Amino acid sequence: MDQFDPATIARRLIELRTEHRDLNLLIDRLNDEPGVDQVALTRMKKRKLRLKDEISRLESLLIPDLGA
Structure with a gap:
């Protein structure tokens, strides 16, 4: 499974958002x-803040690089 695959990132985001909400x-x-x-x-x-940072990092991976 590719860690940079958009579907993999999207699934991980769901997990992290759920944990953050809970x-x-x-x-x-x-x-x-x-x-x-x-x-x-x-x-x-502190765990909640780390989750938020990880969510932001993964979201940024899903944003296309418009400068390329």
């Missing part, structure tokens, strides 16, 4: 709870 919902829910483990919450937020 993590966002969990973070929102935990923010409202007293006594939540702040270290764990911070790790989740």
Whole structure:
């Protein structure tokens, strides 16, 4: 399977967006709870940011290079 194949990238984007959405919902829910483990919450937020960066990187691979 080619990692630069648009279909492969699109499938991976779906997976990452789903994980990002689920993590966002969990973070929102935990923010409202007293006594939540702040270290764990911070790790989740960092994971969410890494997912967002990976999503952006993959989306950019799907954009044709108009300068070529």
